Amino acid sequence: MNNIFSFFTALFCFTVLSCTKEKTDYQAETDPAVIEHHEFKEAYSIHSGGYRISIEALNGMFYKGYNELRLKIMDSRTNQEADVSAVTFLPIVAHADGRNASCPHLYDLLRRNGENHFSGYAVFTEESDNDTKWELYIGFTANGQSYGITQEVAVHEQANKNRNMTTFTGKDGQQYFIALIAPQRPKVGENELVAGIYRYDRPGNSPSGSFPDPTQYSYTAVNGFTLQLDPRMPEPSMGNHSSPNNNDLTQEDDGLYHGIVNYTMTGNWTLNFILLNHQGQILKGTVVPDDFTPGVEGVKSELHIDILF
Template sequence: MKEILFFLTTVCFVVLSCTKEKTDYEAEIDTVVPEYKEFKEAYAINSDGYKISIEALNGTFYTGYNEVRLEITDSQTNEKVNVSAVTFLPIRTNVDKRNVSCPHRYDLIDKPDDGYFSGYAVFTDRSDADGSWELYISFTIADQIHTAKQDISVHEQANKNMNMAMFEGKDDEQYFIALVSPQKPKVGENELVAGIYRFNKPNNPPSSDFPDASQFSYTEVSDYTLQLDPRMPEPSMGNHSSPNNKDLTQRSDGLYHGMVNYTMTGNWTLNFILLNQQGQILRGTLVPTDFTPGVEGVKSELHIDILF
């Protein structure tokens, strides 16, 4: 009887702890997890008689994944012009004068029905005393190439559901995983979307004036698999997982789609194992399946922490 009472007391403690954590996090959702749906102008550049309007969600660039929309109009008439190509290159200059970039779409995609060129940037660092960001843009009109540049501010991402990870794979390549969606998950099954990118190490020294895009090139990796094991690592949660999760695989949009089932609000860790086209592990480790109440959960060497 004593053993049974002790067991029931322990179970009650765990359940009450879960309820308390859930209540605390639910109270925090409205203020901690922002959700942006509207694109607004972040910067406007006037160059060679043309206006370049750069739009982003909330009109702000954040660390992590940012969808970018770019419109070009005649500065005098405000009418759209016939642009045949647009390039987009973000460069960060660190305090030591070293120049780096981040995953981005260099050749923007023309969306004629929507009236803009589409791309993205996965900013790896915010703008601060250690470094600043600048955009280098080129656009072609009537076979003439025009160039422009713009200092920009990149803010820290407050939404942990949009976190990212940078790491070196077992193939000695540099990789980036950036969460794209959902911005604000719900309890239950959520489509999980992420971008996976690899830095293309330059094979040759710069061949043109700064910035030479070949020195700052990134690839959307193709046909990889991102295995998923979500857990609640808080000691009171015992590092438990959830059913009906699906690994992330690539779709036609270049992004990786899967399914994550959040059984409650709170701290979650997305544990990953990244496999290449041949099924070889590039990064990540299996997480023990033990239920460990009172002990902080073990995480994969490749993981992203979120909160909702």
């Protein structure tokens, strides 16, 4: 009996020391990298047709993943806000092999009462490099006249893994995108988890008119889905353990999906998901075994996003 007690005591101490070491290492590694961005700054300024178009983003930069953006249009002659009735926004990525594509975005930007800007978003799926060029095609109507401008932009690597994204083909044959939005900097304990879920709308017609034809690059924020959540620490030393008090993500009035994730300590976490459509049918994802497996890397859902804080 004493030998058994001693064995489990040693095992417990080893586990605690391992967790403590991992936690300390992660804290030192991630504190400098995880920076929250809440301030909009001008990323690009364009002068065209007597107007100044200012494109703003958090931290003044675009990153792979979800990007909230603002667009302001000023009359260059008066330096006053222009009388603009509509603004369209279309990001296009051009590859060196001639392929063109887009990403989830809001095509018709929104103007809310009391605001001096138009709002939208883009979920950039690739970083810019020598073979990958992103351009924004912006259209607007001012004083009854239509204008169109193009601006090349740089999309940077997303250093904050809490803002990761994934893309996949569902069991319905449709292409989906899940992008993490919040928290930017999680805390130990319960965190509101916010994500956008989008679907590519396959065009039913051939391109028409001048490039780019928006009907070929249409995306929809899906409605009425459920994103089931099972967070785990997959490192062998962590045994793929989960945590209590997590809530699945469901859609709220802002069109985004909100839930609760409870991080019991800092370190590597995997957000295991199962995506259900509005009829409760599984589109992607698998159940993760709930075995505690110290020394063995944890099994992940076929639909997951890795984070680190």
